[in-house]
Amino acid sequence: xxxxxxxxxxxxxxxxxxxxxxxxxxxxxxxxxxxxxxxxxxxxxxxxxxxxxxxxxxxxxxxxxxxxxxxxxxxxxxxxxxxxxxxxxxxxxxxxxxxxxxxxxxxxxxxxxxxxxxxxxxxxxxxxxxxxxxxxxxxxxxxxxxxxxxxxxxxxxxxxxxxxxxxxxxxxxxxxxxxxxxxxxxxxxxxxxxxxxxxxxxxxxxxxxxxxxxxxxxxxxxxxxxxxxxxxxxxxxxxxxxxxxxxxxxxxxxxxxxxxxxxxxxxxxxxxxxxxxxxxxxxxxxxxxxxxxxxxxxxxxxxxxxxxxxxxxxxxxxxxxxxxxxxxxxxx
Numbered sequence: 001x002x003x004x005x006x007x008x009x010x011x012x013x014x015x016x017x018x019x020x021x022x023x024x025x026x027x028x029x030x031x032x033x034x035x036x037x038x039x040x041x042x043x044x045x046x047x048x049x050x051x052x053x054x055x056x057x058x059x060x061x062x063x064x065x066x067x068x069x070x071x072x073x074x075x076x077x078x079x080x081x082x083x084x085x086x087x088x089x090x091x092x093x094x095x096x097x098x099x100x101x102x103x104x105x106x107x108x109x110x111x112x113x114x115x116x117x118x119x120x121x122x123x124x125x126x127x128x129x130x131x132x133x134x135x136x137x138x139x140x141x142x143x144x145x146x147x148x149x150x151x152x153x154x155x156x157x158x159x160x161x162x163x164x165x166x167x168x169x170x171x172x173x174x175x176x177x178x179x180x181x182x183x184x185x186x187x188x189x190x191x192x193x194x195x196x197x198x199x200x201x202x203x204x205x206x207x208x209x210x211x212x213x214x215x216x217x218x219x220x221x222x223x224x225x226x227x228x229x230x231x232x233x234x235x236x237x238x239x240x241x242x243x244x245x246x247x248x249x250x251x252x253x254x255x256x257x258x259x260x261x262x263x264x265x266x267x268x269x270x271x272x273x274x275x276x277x278x279x280x281x282x283x284x285x286x287x288x289x290x291x292x293x294x295x296x297x298x299x300x301x302x303x304x305x306x307x308x309x310x311x312x313x314x315x316x317x318x319x320x321x322x323x324x325x326x327x328x329x330x331x332x
Contacts, residue, residue: 025325028316032113036120042075043068043117043195065100065265066116067254069185069192076115080261084154084183087162088174104268108275108308112262113315118191118254122247126294132251134296144256144311147263154184154260179232185260190243193236201229251294255313266310273332275308276318282326292321299327306330 063077070081079096086093103111112119126132134140161181164170179187186192246253255262278299289299295311299318302309319327 027320029320032315035114036123039076039115040117040120043072043191063096063099064111064115065103065261066111067118067189067191067259067261068116069189069196070182071186071189071192071196072194074195078261080154080264081183081186084158084186087158088165088182090162090165090170092162100264100268104265104272106273108269108272108314109262109265109312110274110314112255112259112265113313116255116261117195118259119252119313121194122252122254123294125244125247126251129248132292132294133249134291135250140256140296146257147259147266150184150258151260151263158183187232188236188239190236190240190254193233193240197233197236198240201233251296252313256295256311262313269312270308270310272308274314275306275330276312276314277306277328277330278302278304279326279328280304282324283322284324284326286323288321288323289318289327292317 062075063079063082065079066076068074068076068078068081070077070085079100082096083093086096135143157177157180161170161173161177164173174181243254250256276299283300283304285300287300290297293299294315294317295313297309297311297318299307299309314329316329319329
């Protein structure tokens, strides 16, 4: 996938923002950034706490449809992780499924754009890059389907395991799945590595450095330490590196093509009460909204009365970018 640059000179953007501020225009991006930062600090705070080897965190009972791995033991959990964990214990996940239905019906993918820590990381990377690139339309539409395939694989594994355990014949199946028994995206996830696995490794390393003697720093000991890190952990570290690279190349890469939570909530987004409205009288079809959209949504091709595109994360970037103020949120 080759991203196509669709940016404009930063001076022009700054001047346009300044003119709108003079007209008293309200912008969503400062509020959204503060909200994202606040929720991100919840995860980063837990990650910093894990640098203390004596830290013993507990999983939170608060679950939302965001990417928040149980590995991080954060203040917020993921409805997807809760679902697969309960299925691995032969318990039907009434609560996480109910939360997904309620949030999805009311807000669609709003939490992807405003709360999810993985989404915030991608926005920061795009902000550092300084422009929003797009992918060729045909390629973009093809790769969007990948996350739905991953959702299907996740629920196929967890669902069949839950049924097998419920009928008392799943112990061998569970053992054969190994670390994937609790859920595919619990075993493999960039946020779990960043907020959970890596801080834990660093904590153990610092504890070793605090008590080690000079003779302990030998090639054999180093090799033994590296060998003690599981293959799955190394795979997750490589996935985290790939995640950062992909987010640099393509805005919201994870949300567009990989995220299973986004795939689930995209189904609700199409019919959620919260959507977007475009005023056809004010709109001049300048495409500034489409250029600013991190999810590459063809806004001008959608129904102007109210559009609920399944890929829309309701980040309101299109509203901020529109020079005529033709876009606005619509509820219901």
